[in-house]
Amino acid sequence: MSIITLFSSSFKGIAMSSPGTIDVHTGMIYHGGSSPFLYEVNLPKLIQNRYGKEVSIENDGKCAALAELWLGSVRNVEKSIVLVLGTAANEQHRENPNSKPKRLLNSF
Numbered sequence: 001m002s003i004i005t006l007f008s009s010s011f012k013g014i015a016m017s018s019p020g021t022i023d024v025h026t027g028m029i030y031h032g033g034s035s036p037f038l039y040e041v042n043l044p045k046l047i048q049n050r051y052g053k054e055v056s057i058e059n060d061g062k063c064a065a066l067a068e069l070w071l072g073s074v075r076n077v078e079k080s081i082v083l084v085l086g087t088a089a090n091e092q093h094r095e096n097p098n099s100k101p102k103r104l105l106n107s108f
Contacts, residue, residue, distance in 0.1 A: 004051050013054035014047060017063040027057055060084075 004014070019033030027045055032038030044055035058066075065082035074080035 004053075008051065008053065011053070013056065014044075014051070015056050015058075016044070016047070017058055017060040018043060019060050022057055022059050024056070024058055027055070029057075 018029055018038060019035055020038060021030040022028070023030070027042045029038045029041050029043060032041075044057045047053075048055045061084040064084045068074050068082045069080070074082060
């Protein structure tokens with residue numbers, strides 16, 4: 001029995017992150033970073049079909065930066081840059097605590 005099946009009555013959906021360029025509206029993964037097998041895979045749709053839960057997906061570097069903005073080291077900081085180094089480079093920039101982060105570079 002999977003952990004999702006075991007606890008499925010206690011949550012509404014699944015949020016996931018993935019390397020690469022992701023169309024967050026369709027769930028399609030393009031240029032899967034160091035995971036080329038993810039190219040043109042709609043992973044959220046596959047998981048939603050299997051478990052019957054809503055699934056959202058975002059780039060893994062962006063998720064790390066958003067976590068720092070939400071509860072991490074740049075929370076309540078007026079201006080910040082979060083640089084995430086992994087299999088690719090992702091960076092998020094924010095002008096003030098109430099503004100949305102801006103992507104300045106992605107997977108070069």
